[in-house]
Amino acid sequence: MVKFIVEWDETMWNTGKFVLTTEQMNIVCYAWIATALMVFVTMQYVTAPYGRHTSTKWGPSVNNKAAWFIKELNTFFVMLYYMVVGSKTFKSYVWILFAFWVIHYFYRTFIYVPMCRSTEKKMPFVIVLMSIFFNQVNAYINGFYLSEMADPADFGKEWLQSKLFLTGLVVFLTGAFINFKTDLTLIHLRKVGETDYKIPRGFLFELVVSPNFLGEIIEWFGFYLMARRNVAALCFAVWTFANLTPRAKNHSDWYKINFKNFPKRKIIIPFIY
Template sequence: MDEPTFYRYLLWGSLVVAALIFPALFFITAPYGRHEAKSWGPTVDNRTGWLLMESPSVLVFFACFYVGGCPTDPASLAFLFLWQLHYVHRAYIFPFRIKSGPKRMPIAIAGAGFAFTSLNAYLNGRWLFGLAGPDRYAAAWLSDPRFFLGAAIFLAGFAINQQADWILLHLRKPGETGYKIPRGGFYRWVSCPNYFGEIIEWIGFAICTWSLPGLAFALWTIANLLPRALSHHRWYREKFPDYPTERKALVPGLL
């Protein structure tokens, strides 16, 4: 089996799995963070789990860039920059900023995350830096409206995601523990603006690459984060009697 055929099987298989997992996640909440549970087997500390889950997104994507000949055309460099802008922070900065205390993550969850990010980085990186072909993203692509629109949406989502993380990271004063109601920024409208921002990012990436693997990643992001946002929203409302009633879970004014 040649690589393009293998690649197509992986890509369509990932879409099928996303369609199956999406409804299941409305009933099963991944047991890490505030939903921590001890029934999922051996655990690792949160930081180690995050590093394990997110590092392939940086390393595998860059490996695809390298295997593709380290292309220096503007479109390839722009795609590399946007992807790594998100994932270098998520893999190597965010885990050391979280004030998670003694929280643990099941190895099964970290392992599943590792498998997904490895596959996803391969599908997107191999397409952008090889299988799409040398003429798919010529220099003129940077003047294409799809690139401008998608990149702008991506950067807007990144800004929302970063602001939400900053609010969470500064929610507690030194020495404080426990959970509080986050306020400010997009928390005025939704319980999970960090998830909202991330979904916007990868929709933007799908638009600016105009690719099936980009679309698959956006759909995977929605399939994973929408049910988790609803779980977070229920958790907030159950834990805090004074939780703002006007807030939605994920999308301002809608959901």
């Protein structure tokens, strides 16, 4: 680790630029993936206190919608920044990958969050800070990798016609569709002004408790395939899985406690878990 930091410092000192070798990038990303796995294990015992699980035990809180808006806006801007100022973004078709991120986060920030019929719920400030940190690191790693490190020769016309890209595209769009459709179903369970929870029905809700999370995980796994299975994209796919699988389990337990007639459904993976 000391060797890594010294070499990194020397490289930046000599070039005057924030640069990483492929080896250094790998070390950063695998450390970040290991962190995600630790978070995954921790979240088997700790329920993330937002949405229906919000709690006053985590210190001062802020308005839920404002918190969501700020943390998603951050990611949107980081990716937009790297897309626009990145030195290699437009030297190949890598901008297409940026476009997927930016569209996803544009939707999440400016359409999804305002649409949510959330109550006057609050989110602990510490959770907002942790989410911003997690979102920022993932966006920086992916933005930096795509705009500064990825070789433009790897993202030409051949890549767009490759089986890996096309498979990833189908997986990504399928996940995005599932996430979009099921999030909308959840939002529309409440009429404007209502605050209670209802049992979601239809489509993938008949198979799993949290198909919106399943969709999000599929989406970013598809992105990883599209992006030539690079280590930065792997980070975000693993973080999404580590965040959302325990949350789906928490939701499932919560429904069973709060709805005596809650139908038998798997948690997040149809027929399996």
